[in-house]
Each structure stands twice: as structure tokens, then as C-alpha cells.
Amino acid sequence: MDVLPGRDAEPLAAWLKGHPEVEIICRDRAGAYAEGARGGAPQAVQVADAWHLWRNLGDAVEKTVSAHHACARTAFENTVPAAPPTSDDIWLTPPAPAAAVLDVCGRERRLVIRTRERYTAVRQLLDDGSTLEEICRTLQLDRSTVRRFARATSLDELLVKATNRSTILDEYMPHLHQRWNEGCHNSAQLYQEIVALGFAGSVQTVRRYLRPFKTATTAPPARRPAPRPRRIVRWIMTDPGNLTADDAADLKEIRTSCPELDTVTHHVRDFAAMMRDLRDDQLPAWMERVIADDLPALHSLVNGMKRDLDAVTAGLSTPWSSGQVEGHVTRVKLLKRKGYGRANLDLLRRRILLRT
Known part of the structure; x- marks a missing residue:
């Protein structure tokens, strides 16, 4: 094990030239590491680490979810009132x-x-x-x-x-709507009620939220807040068997309302099966299916994989992983922060290599 100065290709290539016994290089997909490995150890097989491949896929999925989040918001926030308004009632239209x-x-x-x-x-x-x-x-x-x-x-x-x-008022909105419809239109009293339930905000927050209700005799049904993009990404990236029943139902609703996110979910699960079963032979067909869909973020991922195809193929067909190295990286970050800015490379290298 060694500590190299910087993340450029040259230091890595120079170190590898002094170690011709290297046969396998497991790495993330940074271009500098690929270049350094090619120049310093042409005899070695480069393997793209599976966790980093999965992380790259997750980043692409997050961009896609962000681009199509309006679909999820529409599915969750367009709430239909439970009963039609009477002639004496004016309902507020959900935004x-x-x-x-x-x-x-x-x-x-x-x-x-x-x-x-x-x-x-x-x-x-x-x-x-x-x-x-x-x-x-x-x-x-x-x-x-x-x-x-x-x-x-x-x-x-x-x-x-x-x-x-999200806001600190989100979980108390159903209570406010219910009490307003029961006839309590006193903001101060409603504020005291949700304070007893654990609300930590100010009375002004409650008053601002209730102000639009003043023009109606009945408050609209409390809208379901749409899940954040990262939560949707987590649902998509999680094994379907490990999702709770509520999360699976919410994801199904989102997939029904947005064909693009439904397609992304299929691609993610196909890629997960390739990683689990080490089926690199399915990679070309998977990339073709992704390119055929209108998913720009996943197109960028596939184009990057094509530039690093040998390493990606090796990552999906061999058991090699950089998991142990990532454990050392976590330890290195702790040692570096303990240096309080005084850990130059010589000192930091000694602390990393000599620490038991």
C-alpha cells in the first residue's frame, strides 16, 4: 500500500512502472486513473469497481427524476375533494x-x-x-x-x-384542515393545538398558511406532499423485495403517471441483475435499449461506459472489488482531518502507512 501525491495520471503511472508484478487494477471510472493505469501497467487488466458503476447509475437516475419530478408532484398533489361543495361553500382549488x-x-x-x-x-x-x-x-x-x-x-x-x-408545518396540515372545517377559524387557538402536538414554529407561520382559507367557508383537503427526488431515486435503486408496502405503492403510482420514470426503473433493475449475476454478455443489449429511449442523463452514462468498455465489462464479469480500499479511504479521511491543516504529504503518508 502506498500514498501518491495527487489524483493525476502521472504519479500513478510512475508508481505502476516500478511494480511490474501488478496484474489487476480495480478502480473507479475517473479518466486520470484509466490513463495512468494504461501508461504504467499495460499488462494489467483494468476493472471498473461495481459500487462505482452503481453510483454512476444512481447519479444518472437522480438527474432523470429531477427532470421529470413534475409528474410525481402531479400524481401526489392533485387531490380530489372527498365530497362536492354545496352552493353555500367555496372550495379552494388545490394549486x-x-x-x-x-x-x-x-x-x-x-x-x-x-x-x-x-x-x-x-x-x-x-x-x-x-x-x-x-x-x-x-x-x-x-x-x-x-x-x-x-x-x-x-x-x-x-x-x-x-x-x-419540506416545511416544519407539513405533518400538522391535516389537523389544521380538519379543525378549520369543524368551524375553528382562530389562528392563535389552532397554533396552540399543534404546539401541543409538537409543532416548534411560530404563530406567524400558522397565520400565513391559513390566510388563503379566509375567503372560503371550507378548507380544501390537505394535499399529499410529493416525495423528494432523492427519495424517489432510493425507491428506484432499491431491490423491489426490500421496499415497504407503502413505498412500493407510491413508486407504482409515480411510474404510472410518468412513462420516463417507469422506463428508468426497468433499466435500473436490468442493470442490477447484470451486476448480481455477473452477466457482462447482457451489457451491449442493455446499452442499446437505453440509447433507444429519450433519457439524456442515461445516454451520457452509456457514452461514458463505451469509452471505458473493457473495464466496465470486467467489472460485470469478475469478482474484483475495491471495497477494502474504500475502507482505507475512510480511515485516511479521518487521519487527514485530525491533522487540522498541518498534515503535509510526508507526515500524512507516514501516519497512513505506519498506523496499525
Whole structure:
């Protein structure tokens, strides 16, 4: 075991040239590692680690779910009232999915405005030829923020995360709706009731939420909040046999409302079967099926696999894994953080290699 300076191809290639006995190189799919392995150990077989392949697939699924999250929101939030209103009642119409960008007063949410302004500014600077570092300095934003805006395929992809945040009032909405329909229209009293149930917010939060109800004698049914994109991704990436009955039912509802997410789920489960059974012979047909569908994020994944096809094929046909190395990586990160910024490479290398 050794610790190399940096993540570039050159240090890896130089180290491998001094170790001609290397026969197997199990790695993630970073291009620098592939190049370094080819240059330093052409005799070795490169194997794409299965966990990293699964992680790459998960990232592509998350982008797809974010792009089609409106379908899930429509399926969950378009609640039909249990009974039709009488002539004396005025029902509030549950907001359409697009209304998620508005606050309770009907104004565009500040977070939505800020996201749109940042996306426009980042895209404009990128079109002008600015680098990410220059954009960070110009807009005074963190590099990870700028990178997220730069990699987004559309504004809608960013707004999904900006508009799908849960609130501290979510779990108390059914109680507020029920009590309002029972005739209690006193915001202060309703606030005290949900405080007794565990609500930790302010009375102003309750008043803002109830303000639209003032124009109706009956509150609308409490809407089911749509699950966050990452939760949907977790449902898709989980073995169907390990899903709870409620999660399986919710995923089925989402798949029914969105053909793209239904197709993604089929692709994920086919890929999982390939990994489990080490059936690399099914990979070409799987990639062809993915390319045939309108799923840009998965297309990018497949194109990357084609550039690294030998290693990916080996990862789906051999038992080699970098799991033990990942355990050491976790330990290395702990040792590095314990250095409080004083762990230069020489000291850090000694602590990693000599620690029992």
C-alpha cells in the first residue's frame, strides 16, 4: 500500500512502472486513473469497481427524476375533494404543480427568484468564455454552487430542488384542515393545538398558511406532499423485495403517471441483475435499449461506459472489488482531518502507512 501525491495520471503511472508484478487494477471510472493505469501497467487488466458503476447509475437516475419530478408532484398533489361543495361553500382549488414556485400570498418565492438570477448569470458568464474560478470571483459564490449551476441542463432541474423543500408545518396540515372545517377559524387557538402536538414554529407561520382559507367557508383537503427526488431515486435503486408496502405503492403510482420514470426503473433493475449475476454478455443489449429511449442523463452514462468498455465489462464479469480500499479511504479521511491543516504529504503518508 502506498500514498501518491495527487489524483493525476502521472504519479500513478510512475508508481505502476516500478511494480511490474501488478496484474489487476480495480478502480473507479475517473479518466486520470484509466490513463495512468494504461501508461504504467499495460499488462494489467483494468476493472471498473461495481459500487462505482452503481453510483454512476444512481447519479444518472437522480438527474432523470429531477427532470421529470413534475409528474410525481402531479400524481401526489392533485387531490380530489372527498365530497362536492354545496352552493353555500367555496372550495379552494388545490394549486397546480407550477404553484410550488409561489408563496402563500401568491408572490414568487425568493428562493425561486434567486435561483433563476444565479442560473442566468452563470450561463451568461459561461457563454462569454469565463472559467468556473472566474465566475466564483465575479458572483462571489462557492465553487460547488457554480459547478452545480453550470452542469444543470435546464433551470427546471434546479427549481426542483428549490421548490421541493419540506416545511416544519407539513405533518400538522391535516389537523389544521380538519379543525378549520369543524368551524375553528382562530389562528392563535389552532397554533396552540399543534404546539401541543409538537409543532416548534411560530404563530406567524400558522397565520400565513391559513390566510388563503379566509375567503372560503371550507378548507380544501390537505394535499399529499410529493416525495423528494432523492427519495424517489432510493425507491428506484432499491431491490423491489426490500421496499415497504407503502413505498412500493407510491413508486407504482409515480411510474404510472410518468412513462420516463417507469422506463428508468426497468433499466435500473436490468442493470442490477447484470451486476448480481455477473452477466457482462447482457451489457451491449442493455446499452442499446437505453440509447433507444429519450433519457439524456442515461445516454451520457452509456457514452461514458463505451469509452471505458473493457473495464466496465470486467467489472460485470469478475469478482474484483475495491471495497477494502474504500475502507482505507475512510480511515485516511479521518487521519487527514485530525491533522487540522498541518498534515503535509510526508507526515500524512507516514501516519497512513505506519498506523496499525
